[in-house]
Amino acid sequence: AQTVTQSQPEMSVQEAETVTLSCTYDTSENNYYLFWYKQPPSRQMILVIRQEAYKQQNATENRFSVNFQKAAKSFSLKISDSQLGDTAMYFCAFTYNNAGNMLTFGGGTRLMVKP
Amino acid sequence: GAVVSQHPSWVICKSGTSVKIECRSLDFQATTMFWYRQFPKQSLMLMATSNEGSKATYEQGVEKDKFLINHASLTLSTLTVTSAHPEDSSFYICSPQTRLPNSPLHFGNGTRLTVT
Numbered sequence: 347a348q349t350v351t352q353s354q355p356e357m358s359v360q361e362a363e364t365v366t367l368s369c370t371y372d373t374s375e376n377n378y379y380l381f382w383y384k385q386p387p388s389r390q391m392i393l394v395i396r397q398e399a400y401k402q403q404n405a406t407e408n409r410f411s412v413n414f415q416k417a418a419k420s421f422s423l424k425i426s427d428s429q430l431g432d433t434a435m436y437f438c439a440f441t442y443n444n445a446g447n448m449l450t451f452g453g454g455t456r457l458m459v460k461p
Numbered sequence: 462g463a464v465v466s467q468h469p470s471w472v473i474c475k476s477g478t479s480v481k482i483e484c485r486s487l488d489f490q491a492t493t494m495f496w497y498r499q500f501p502k503q504s505l506m507l508m509a510t511s512n513e514g515s516k517a518t519y520e521q522g523v524e525k526d527k528f529l530i531n532h533a534s535l536t537l538s539t540l541t542v543t544s545a546h547p548e549d550s551s552f553y554i555c556s557p558q559t560r561l562p563n564s565p566l567h568f569g570n571g572t573r574l575t576v577t
Contacts, residue, residue, distance in 0.1 A: 381566075389552060391568040437504060447558075448495050449566065451504045
C-alpha cells in the first residue's frame with residue numbers, strides 16, 4: 347500500500363517570499379503520479395500541480411514548482427512570491443494509475459501567508 | 462463551469478435519522494466514484510469505491526450497512542448515512558472519475574454533515 351507523509355503540520359511565510367512544503371511517499375510501483383492540492387477555507391479541492399514519475403523534469407505552474415526526487419521518494423512544493431490567497435491547506439497526493447484511480451493523501455500542511 | 466455537482470453543501474440532522482448526499486458528474490461519464498471523508502483538521506480518507514452498476518467496495522473500518530452507496534448511472538451516485546450519530550459529523554467529498562488515461566481528477570465541493 348502507498349503512504350504519503352507531510353511532516354510539516356503548519357507553516358507560515360511572509361507575503362512575497364518563498365516557501366517550500368515537504369512530502370515523502372512510499373511505494374513499490376515504478377510508474378505513478380503525484381499531486382499537490384490546495385484546500386482553501388471553502389474546502390474545495392484545487393489542483394495545484396501534477397508530476398508523472400516517469401518524467402525527470404520537475405513540473406512547474408507559474409509560481410508553483412516541485413522538486414521531485416524519485417530515488418528519495420520526495421516531492422516538495424515550492425511557492426514563490428507568496429500571496430495572501432495562497433493561505434490554505436495543502437495536500438500531497440499519490441496515485442499509481444492515471445485512469446480512474448483513488449488518491450492517497452498526506453496529512454496536509456496548513457500554510458499561512460502573512461502580510 | 463463546475464463539472465461535478467454535490468448536494469447538499471451542508472446539512473444538519475438529528476441523531477438516528479438518515480441523510481442522502483448526491484454527486485453528479487455534469488459533462489462526463491463517471492465510471493468510478495470515490496467517496497472521501499474529512500474530519501476537522503485532518504486529511505481526506507477514502508471511504509469507498511463504486512463502479513457504475515456494481516456494489517461498492519468499502520475501506521477497512523467503514524461500515525457498509527451504515528454508509529449506503531448507490532451508483533446506478535454514469536452521472537449520479539449517492540451516499541446515504543443511515544441512523545446518523547454525532548461521530549458521523551464530518552465533511553464528505555465525492556470524486557467521480559472516468560477510466561480514460563490522463564483525464565483530470567474531479568472532486569465535488571463537499572458536504573458538511575452535522576449530527577446533533
